Amino acid sequence: MAHVSDLIATDIQAYLAQHEKKSLLRFITCGSVDDGKSTLIGRLLYESKMLFDDQLAAIEADSKKWGTQGGDIDFALLVDGLAAEREQGITIDVAYRFFSTDRRKFIVADTPGHEQYTRNMITGASTADVAVVLIDARKGVLTQTRRHSYLVHLIGIRKVVLAINKVDLIDCDEAAIRKIDEDYRAFAAQIGLTDITTIPLSGLKGDNIVERSDRMPWYHGPTLMAFLETCEIDETRLQKDPFRLQVQWVNRPNLDFRGFCGLIAAGSVRPGDRVRVQPSGRESTVARIVALEGDRPLAVAGESVTITLADEVDISRGDLISAASAPAEVADQFESTIVWMADEPMLPGRPYLLKIGTRTVNATITEPKYKVNVNTMEHLAAKKLDLNEIGVCNIALDRPVPFDAYEVNRDTGGFILIDRMSNNTVGAGMLHFALRRSHNIHLQAHDIDxxxxxxxxxxxxxxxxxxxxxxxxxxxxxxxxxxxxxxxxxxxxxxxxxxxxxxxxxxxxxxxxxxxxxxxxxxxxxxxxxxxxxxxxxxxxxxxxxxxxxxxxxxxxxxxxxxxxxxxxxxxxxxxxxxxxxxxxxxxxxxxxxxxxxxxxxxxxxxxxxxxxxxxxxxxxxxxxxxxxxxxxxx
Structure with a gap:
């Protein structure tokens, strides 16, 4: 028996080691209401054999109670966990699901299609590598499809799967599918999305999900699962960038230890590296890198660690520790793109809280330079931003903050806006660049105060x-x-x-x-x-x-x-x-x-x-x- 136990333990360790070496792909599904996003994810979970027997039994029972497929398995119920979602047949919250195949691990975010919940879609997209944009084959490209695609581009996702869903309901009509593909690509070219893979499929029937469909002999591209398993992602890109660590906590368990804990947002760090603390500008040298398992010789982007410095430097939560040779910028006025996510409009001059990384500061927004019509990509004059509108605005803070342009680093260039009275998140934004006046205007000290x-x-x-x-x-x-x-x-x-x-x-x-x-x-x-x-x-x-x-x-x-x-x-x-x-x-x-x-x-x-x-x-x-x-x- 002991020998059998040892064999089982060895097999488990080998499996875990193999699993750990798999690459991880984060992707989102987005699009308009009732395009079949939740059904598609449910089908992927089912086909990847990621459901236990009790889960299958539960989903079969739920399908009879809540389902819309005449007693067949309603795959959407695997993802739509809220009672309101099941009753209405729509996705409200962002649902994250993990699954794995022999080739890769996946984390998928099922984001809501309803215009009211666009804010939740942005949350799901903020960490994704790939966007699966679903289109109902019967409806074609809709306004919400354009809005989500524009947000995908803004957030920095460059790989898009155009999943033309429910093709079974149009008898897999090749001409109709190609017309949708042409319409979407024409729009996508206007916003800079060029890496697009079009896959006609049926999340409900399983066409082109895992196995190629016999009903579309004219289609020669990959199945959805094949694309997700093989698409290239640069998991080491951020590790090549200059070092950035956002200080989340100053750890001082005793007088002999003072460490700075946080997530490495970019680059890598070793003991002996020269770093700069921002916004103060003080420099020092990394003395130790401490993790759960003890001291480490190296830490890279995506890891949470504690570092100690050789010198006594005043550092607080919200500070950014950067490579001394390539520090972040520091400014208090910026041009930015803002996605407004509150029912109450964004009003120029009104004070908000702005959270960038682990730092929260006071902010005011000037009148928008323009807002974007997501249907035509036209720039429109605007006095304010209403719910789900996207605009380019200047923003002023009450103190300088360290940052990188969003296109360089999402973590150090992205921010959220918070209502000062309700503490609700009301907007999300991307910093473009510091305004010149931010560097040219300085407070002048006077002797008479x-x-x-x-x-x-x-x-x-x-x-x-x-x-x-x-x-x-x-x-x-x-x-x-x-x-x-x-x-x-x-x-x-x-x-x-x-x-x-x-x-x-x-x-x-x-x-x-x-x-x-x-x-x-x-x-x-x-x-x-x-x-x-x-x-x-x-x-x-x-x-x-x-x-x-x-x-x-x-x-x-x-x-x-x-x-x-x-x-x-x-x-x-x-x-x-x-x-x-x-x-x-x-x-x-x-x-x-x-x-x-x-x-x-x-x-x-x-x-x-x-x-x-x-x-x-x-x-x-x-x-x-x-x-x-x-x-x-x-x-």
Whole structure:
């Protein structure tokens, strides 16, 4: 028995060793809704003998309950795991599946075809080597087919399989299949996709999946499985590039060890190699490479390791360790392509969080240079980006970050945009290059700073940000506060919404995008006034929390005081000093806050004044009292 056990163990070890040496191909399936992506992957799993007996029994039972094939095995159910997917017969989430043949290992991502879930398709495509673009033979090239193909090109996938599926439903019509192939190649040439292999197939019936179909004697190309097993991929490409390690964690278990853990995004590293820490620019030498099995003489792209340096260098999560001889670029302004993935539009000037590698920074986006019509590839003028739109925009960060162009390295050139309030991912982008101004414009240090100016004035600097509905009483209260500050010998300035629109912001309207830009400009002016040592008062509706958060983030902690002038809409409308509510109700005034444009009330303001229970004079006294409590003005 012991001898038999030894033989079994030896066979298992031999199998695992052989399996480990196989190359790995990552690919995605994409296309429009109901093109048969999940069915195709299910068929590949079935044909590659990757299903256990209990899985087959379960899928047979599920096919009777959920299937759409009249009791036959519904291969899509092997992939569509969500109840909603089974009920609707569509893919919502990205489903990853592993399978293996004698020649190669595979990880396939089944990505959703519905336009609403384009964001999930991008997730699946971000690490793929090959894209299998499915087209329903009955429908031909659709808008979503073009959108997914364009995204495939943007993300950097260069090998495409045009899988013309469901050919059994058109009786394997050669002329129809060739017409689809011609249409797709004409579009693909416009976006730079040239490495295309067309395979007519049926995921349901198995035609040209593993075995060549007898129903298409005119087709002489490979089966899908044959192509996936034999297509060339350069698994060592990133290892040839300059070294990049994104620091994910600083490991300090004791005083004798300080290591920097992370994924090697490109290149290779050995002890003794000279490296540069970015964005600081400090250089050192690699002392050790530590992995789970102990010290190593070499580590390459795709591996997660810990490295130690010969010198004490200040390194934090988010830093990039690069080859000293070929470091990454460092900049804070870029041109980029952005794919917008949120229901709410991308608005120029609105603050977002940008995550690149392991670093998260604040970002604002300028007005798009253009957006792309995925049907015609035409460049269209745009003021904003809506759901699933793709545009080229300039982007500015609040600090420099190390990067490579996306076409050089996906890991160090790709980013996501995150909504500051909800923490939802709202966009994905690819960096093209740093703007020249990023390198030419530098902050100039001055000997006289904010502290010196504040000392001379005899009080602390601050922004008093009055927000509330039109007619709430913001300007009235702010004006009274400034009179009281002036009487107390304080230096102040009042920025009123209407007054600013006569000069600084006279080019802006009242669309959501213009409101964002209006507040952004006022926030920047307020920052300069605070730096001058002033108490600046702003009286603006400023309806969006994200823009008020931007204004808060521009000044030091404790210098921003948000004052919610809280007045119910009915009361503000009853006052209607300027007659604006009446115009809005008659439809003469579009995008009016409270009527057809939202107001997002502050959640935790420093001060809330209710103008239905106190006078404007009493509200002003409350504001001045708060400034004295905080020590910003003399008692």
């Amino acid at each position: 904010k502290s010196a100016r504040s000392t001379l004035m005899g009080h602390g600097p601050a922004v008093l940000w009055f927000t509330g509905l039109s007619g709430a009483g913001k300007s009235t209260i702010a004006n009274l506060v400034e009179k009281k500050l002036h009487a107390a010998g304080c230096h102040s300035y009042l920025l009123d919404g209407d007054n600013v629109r006569h000069g600084l912001n006279k080019d802006l309207g009242f669309t959501e995008a213009d409101r964002v830009e209006n507040v952004r400009r006022v926030a920047e002016v307020s920052r300069l006034m605070v730096d001058a040592g002033l108490i600046v008062l702003t009286a603006f509706i400023s309806p969006f929390r994200s823009e008020r958060a931007l204004a808060r983030g521009l000044v030091a902690e404790g210098e921003f005081i948000e004052i919610h002038v809280d007045t119910p809409l009915a009361v503000a409308e009853q006052r209607d000093v300027k007659g604006l509510y009446k115009k809005a109700r008659r439809g003469e005034l579009a995008n009016f806050t409270g009527i057809d444009s939202p107001y997002e009330a502050p959640e935790t303001p420093e001060l809330r004044v209710d103008t239905t229970t106190m006078t404007a004079e009493e509200a002003a006294d409350r504001v001045v009292a708060l400034l004295r409590e905080r020590g910003l003005i003399p008692s």
